[in-house]
Amino acid sequence: MNWRYSLVFGVFVVAFLLVFSRLFYWQVIRAEELSLMGQMQYGRNIVIMPKRGEIKTSDGFPIATQKISYLVYANPKNIKELDKNKVSRLLSSILDTDVASISGLLNRNLLWVSLGIVGKEKKDEIEKFKLDGIDFEQHFSRFYPEASTAAHLVGFVGKDNEGEDKGYFGLEGFYNRQLRGKPGILRQINDAMGRPIIAKMSSDEDKIDGRSLNLHIDRVIQFIVEKKLKYGIDKYGASGGMIAVINPKTGGILAMSAFPAFDQKNYDEYRDELFKNPFITSLYEPGSTFKSLIMASAIDAGLVRPDTKCPICSAPITIGEYEIKTWNNKYIKNITMTEVIKHSDNTGMVYVSRVMGLKNMMIYFKKFGIGDITGIDLQGEVSPIARKNWYPIDIATASFGQGISMTPLELLVGFSAIANEGKRMEPHIVASIDTADGKNILIPPKEINAPISSRTARIMTEMLVNAVNNGEAKWAKPKGYRIAGKTGTSQIPIAGHYDVSKTIASFIGFAPADDPKFAMLVILDRPTTSIYGADTAAPIFFSIARDIFNHYGIMPKE
Amino acid sequence: MKRPIICISILVIIVISLSIVQIFISNKLSTSGIELAIIQFKIGKYKVENAILAEKLLTASSYTYISNKAEIEGFIESKSPIYISRQFPIAIGR
Known part of the structure; x- marks a missing residue:
């Protein structure tokens, strides 16, 4: 009789060990891989661009800093053919560009075309018209409060081969690596409606804003x-x-x-020399x-x-x-x-x-x-x-x-x-x-x-x-x-x-x-x-x- | 016989209570995303407003702007500065 109890007990122990080892395999050994798969299914990675550092004179006033601007873009396929002329005329008056250029862009067979960069006031003006197929992307762009004062000293910010901001000449060029900072990745887990969930897997990694320069310049x-x-x-x-x-x-x-x-x-309107x-x-x-x-x-x-x-x-x-x-x-x-x-x-x-x-x-x-x-x-x-x-x-x-x-x-x-x-x-x-x-x-x-x-x-x-x-x-x-x-x-x-x-x-x-x-x-x-x-x-x-x-x-x- | 039954009953009650609490908290967290989205939207909006106000402030306090404004208002550059210094005494008593 006793050997039957022992046999049944032994079977239960073996079954338990099998389940345990399988759980160990999926939850410990393959945990990171599965977690990543889950994030890819339910989460998204957002690249957080760092804020470029400021350049300040000896009194703390920034002669080079960042300001908010908006990239106006269009999805030509979402704009009705009959409306394209009207939209072109409207946007050309606000963006201060000729109608033909805007019209040409809106008639392209693309899903995304850039129409220009504007400030907050012009963005609000365009938004009032609630135009289909027109949207905005928030950017930071370089701003010089003292206009072209010390232009040679400061330099300017253009784009590199990958379209990222890069400083050229002067301080913007010499200190570009310190000023630009390091982008970060925001991983966010969303529910079925796309709304964010407070979850352990959400994280904000490694974004480092650019360093700011304090000058001797008076x-x-x-x-x-x-x-x-x-x-x-x-x-x-x-x-x-x-x-x-x-x-x-x-x-x-x-x-x-x-x-x-x-x-x-x-x-870009000036000679390189x-x-x-x-x-x-x-x-x-x-x-x-x-x-x-x-x-x-x-x-x-x-x-x-x-x-x-x-x-x-x-x-x-x-x-x-x-x-x-x-x-x-x-x-x-x-x-x-x-x-x-x-x-x-x-x-x-x-x-x-x-x-x-x-x-x-x-x-x-x-x-x-x-x-x-x-x-x-x-x-x-x-x-x-x-x-x-x-x-x-x-x-x-x-x-x-x-x-x-x-x-x-x-x-x-x-x-x-x-x-x-x-x-x-x-x-x-x-x-x-x-x-x-x-x-x-x-x-x-x-x-x-x-x-x-x-x-x-x-x-x-x-x-x-x-x-x-x-x-x-x-x-x-x-x-x-x-x-x-x-x-x-x-x-x-x-x-x-x-x-x-x-x-x-x-x-x-x-x-x-x-x-x-x-x-x-x-x-x-x-x-x-x-x-x-x-x-x-x-x-x-x-x-x-x-x-x-x-x-x-x-x-x-x- | 009674003691093991009491122990098992207490354990069962604890497990059931913890399960109810977990369900309650998970439920609360799952809808907090709406509030989180609202808070994130407000933060973004205030950051944009701050940035725009900072830009206006910097432009208005730049020497280029102040100098142009001063010229329009009729201010002129001082050609001869006046120095106010400590006066030497005319006579000193012994």
């Missing part, structure tokens, strides 16, 4: 620079111009502007502004002093078949180095170049970063190809900034070392980055090197203050302030010779001289009212400097 200074540059280009009849303002102590760029510029919202920021991409011969770096180098090397007299400056200097003259054909016998800077005397600079020699000049070019990229955080920076052969005439002309090319930024960053006790700082537009989870990543100022000593920097500062107070541009200087600066008028090389009638007029300087808050380079391309920097670029510089003093609350002292 919105007030940027506004002043743009306004004065536009005014200056008109007033002096120039083809274009550019200005940058830098904090010499930190390398932070306070403002940067160039014209002609472009509208970032409608970038306009997108490049000329301050970092165009090579030019700096002219007399470069004298400040050469003179500082010679003083730092102990080869000349401010009172050193030039023994060869009483007449033009002949080098081979060339003759080096001063800009005004006036020659001062035994001119001192201080006066060479004040009068912008080319013959005095030729003397300095001879005293320095090519080897020393090359050493100081390297120290000042001439011929190297500065490392600024903008897309597209270039540097010139180093010259291989230096002839005596090349060494002579390089001393007054001709026959040598550099980007305006290279010159400004090198020059700023004079304003910063001899220390050259790496230029930066971005001061810090805000992550999506609230962290702030600071980008600290970085000292590249010290091309000259602080003693040399002080000496050179005084020479440059003297040049401003007693030089050709003294008439435009704001009263009561010590400003260090140098004019520049460089001829433009064309097909192996120089154009005598057209120049690049410039002025470089920093202020207040005793505790510099800013250094600035102003460049006008081919001014026509006067070819000289003292008459064109210098007044613009001083006008901006006056406004910056007011902005910073710096009172006149003298």
Whole structure:
């Protein structure tokens, strides 16, 4: 009898074990696969696009941000043939497109056609008509509250090969990966009516909004620079111009502007060449502004002093078949180095170049970063190809900034070392980055090197203050302030010779001289009212400097 | 004999109660999707309104807009700033 009970018990145990193992197989081993199948049947994956990060000036104002817009699309097959003309006329008046274009799209044999992107007001206007076959898709599009201010600096957002947003040029290009963020997937389980169910399987994965950039750019200074540059280009009849303002102590760029510029919202209406920021991409011969770096180098090397007299400056200097003259054909016998800077005397600079020699000049070019990229955080920076052969005439002309090319930024960053006790700082537009989870990543100022000593920097500062107070541009200087600066008028090389009638007029300087808050380079391309920097670029510089003093609350002292 | 019956009865009552509670909660959850959809719709609507208002605010507080508006209203640029500083005394008593 007992063996029957045991047999029945054994059968039950085996049956139970079989059921258990099958359950284990389906609910543990194949669980993920079945869960996924269930989600695919009853759920849907929604791609959540991340919000692109903002670009903000130093006062926290976003000069590039996102705004809501709507893609208007049509399903031509859902629009009755008789209604297509009426719908085309209606939409063309709201979308500001010609009727023929809309009509052409609505008559295509497709299930989906894009009709354009509109804001909320126009979307509401279209929705009022309750048109069959017309619907909207919400988008985020890039929005620039200050319009095309700092266009070259910011860049623009276009599309990549896959139709996704991508930044081009400027900060949008350089920091594209940080700004764009990472899309996420929302898995939602729905009931038979398509309504969402609160269920464990719903999840929101991995969306990370883009990081935002906090710039050194001072919105007030940027506004002043743009306004004065536009005014200056008109007033002096120039083809274009550019200005940058830098904090010499930190390398932070306070403002940067160039014209002609472009509208970032409608970038496809402009030529590609306009997108490049000329301050970092165009090579030019700096002219007399470069004298400040050469003179500082010679003083730092102990080869000349401010009172050193030039023994060869009483007449033009002949080098081979060339003759080096001063800009005004006036020659001062035994001119001192201080006066060479004040009068912008080319013959005095030729003397300095001879005293320095090519080897020393090359050493100081390297120290000042001439011929190297500065490392600024903008897309597209270039540097010139180093010259291989230096002839005596090349060494002579390089001393007054001709026959040598550099980007305006290279010159400004090198020059700023004079304003910063001899220390050259790496230029930066971005001061810090805000992550999506609230962290702030600071980008600290970085000292590249010290091309000259602080003693040399002080000496050179005084020479440059003297040049401003007693030089050709003294008439435009704001009263009561010590400003260090140098004019520049460089001829433009064309097909192996120089154009005598057209120049690049410039002025470089920093202020207040005793505790510099800013250094600035102003460049006008081919001014026509006067070819000289003292008459064109210098007044613009001083006008901006006056406004910056007011902005910073710096009172006149003298 | 009585004790096992009581234990089994209590277990049965617990199982039945838990089943009723599970049915009740599942039923409630299954229709909560409607409320969830309404809440999600409202969130979306407020996000859109916020974004549109933020856009208007930024445009109105941009220097480009303020400068144009100031010009229309007749404001002019100050040519000569006036500095107010601490006055030096005319005479100092010993």
